[in-house]
Amino acid sequence: MLAKASEHAEWEDFARLRLSEGGDLRKYYPLRADAQSEYEEWKQQQQG
Numbered sequence: 366m367l368a369k370a371s372e373h374a375e376w377e378d379f380a381r382l383r384l385s386e387g388g389d390l391r392k393y394y395p396l397r398a399d400a401q402s403e404y405e406e407w408k409q410q411q412q413g
Contacts, residue, residue: 375411379404 380393383400392400 375408376404379407382407 376396380396383393383403384390391397396404
């Protein structure tokens with residue numbers, strides 16, 4: 366359950382970032398399939 370909550374928090378951070386950059390709310394909240402690869406790429410960059 367903790368891992369699921371952590372993943373959700375990461376996704377929320379990503380969505381907020383994209384929205385602050387002018388992203389379309391409908392694409393990032395909830396995360397659509399066409400934004401999933403973008404999220405995965407961002408997540409890799411955050412890890413390192």
